[in-house]
Amino acid sequence: MTTRAGFVALIGEPNAGKSTLLNRMVGAKVSIVTHKVQTTRTRIRGVAMEGEAQIVFVDTPGLFQPRRRLDRAMVAAAWGGAADADIVVLMVEAHRGITEGVERILEGLTEIAKGRTVALAINKIDRVPAEKLLSLSEALNARFEFARTFMISAERGHGVADLRKWLAAELPESPWLYPEDQIADLPMRMIAAEITREKLTLRLHQELPYQLTVETENWEERKDGSARIDQVIYVMRDGHKGIVLGKRGETVKAVGQAARAELEEFLDRKIHLFLQVKVRPNWLEEAERYSEMGLDFKDGN
Numbered sequence: 001m002t003t004r005a006g007f008v009a010l011i012g013e014p015n016a017g018k019s020t021l022l023n024r025m026v027g028a029k030v031s032i033v034t035h036k037v038q039t040t041r042t043r044i045r046g047v048a049m050e051g052e053a054q055i056v057f058v059d060t061p062g063l064f065q066p067r068r069r070l071d072r073a074m075v076a077a078a079w080g081g082a083a084d085a086d087i088v089v090l091m092v093e094a095h096r097g098i099t100e101g102v103e104r105i106l107e108g109l110t111e112i113a114k115g116r117t118v119a120l121a122i123n124k125i126d127r128v129p130a131e132k133l134l135s136l137s138e139a140l141n142a143r144f145e146f147a148r149t150f151m152i153s154a155e156r157g158h159g160v161a162d163l164r165k166w167l168a169a170e171l172p173e174s175p176w177l178y179p180e181d182q183i184a185d186l187p188m189r190m191i192a193a194e195i196t197r198e199k200l201t202l203r204l205h206q207e208l209p210y211q212l213t214v215e216t217e218n219w220e221e222r223k224d225g226s227a228r229i230d231q232v233i234y235v236m237r238d239g240h241k242g243i244v245l246g247k248r249g250e251t252v253k254a255v256g257q258a259a260r261a262e263l264e265e266f267l268d269r270k271i272h273l274f275l276q277v278k279v280r281p282n283w284l285e286e287a288e289r290y291s292e293m294g295l296d297f298k299d300g301n
């Protein structure tokens, strides 16, 4: 039996649908998804099987012009993901087309492309009429030599099976890299923190989600099969703490309930989740915060 295996990095602008595609490929939610940009902060691996091939998808933070230290570390992690992969899939949003951001990514791709296959996935095709897709595909292929172009809807699943089959065939012959039943390569405490951050991002408005981070501080297994998880939400200002807590603590309570429900489903067991909000004016400049997120602090320099 010839097995194949390798890494496929999903790159693109923030909000392109990378995490949605990863989750669909894996068949489980391993990477958080929101309607806001800059949701994913680090590289997240999800494993999918296709016949005798094991495809390790690498979800990456969106590529954009970084300003803050955290932004720079995120963008470095995204390009690093592409540079380590056997195949790179650039995701472009069908309805937005070739934005300035896409142009910049295409420039960066030329460097990364050396010695690896790069495919194009035009995503969110459910949002545009079919006629528009052909001209967008032509325009993108005129700018970069993609090995293949796929028209997909990561959310609805259109075109996803074709993409997966093609990727499987393109991967090098290799033994599998993960046990066959493993779907993610992220410590459980980090997945748990990400779930809480997703619920916070969905609930909070404006800039606040970009200025907070969530860490799992403690995970205690209980005799009855349940687990107690303690998490800290770090914010930068007193005012932010008030917003996260909400009136009489209503906001953080609702976030905690939503996160707990999802964690219980994911882990298939009872979870006791305790959230605490701490003000930490300088967390964006603390190396430990970055390592907790799976980012390299130095990349943010």
Ligand SMILES: Nc1nc2c(ncn2[C@@H]2O[C@H](COP(=O)(O)OP(=O)(O)OP(=O)(O)O)[C@@H](O)[C@H]2O)c(=O)[nH]1
Pocket (backbone or CB within 6 Å): 012, 013, 014, 015, 016, 017, 018, 019, 020, 021, 032, 033, 034, 035, 036, 037, 038, 039, 040, 041, 060, 061, 062, 063, 123, 124, 125, 126, 127, 152, 153, 154, 155, 156
């Ligand atoms: N209509 C439509 N929406 C989609 C599709 N794929 C993803 N979305 C939506 O696009 C938004 C962003 O999706 P994500 O998967 O979080 O995007 P991302 O590229 O991971 O974003 P960052 O992590 O911020 O870089 C979410 O609201 C998704 O539901 C699609 O095929 N069609």
Ligand SMILES: [Mg+2]
Pocket (backbone or CB within 6 Å): 018, 019, 020, 031, 032, 033, 039, 040, 059, 060, 061, 062
């Ligand atoms: Mg994402």
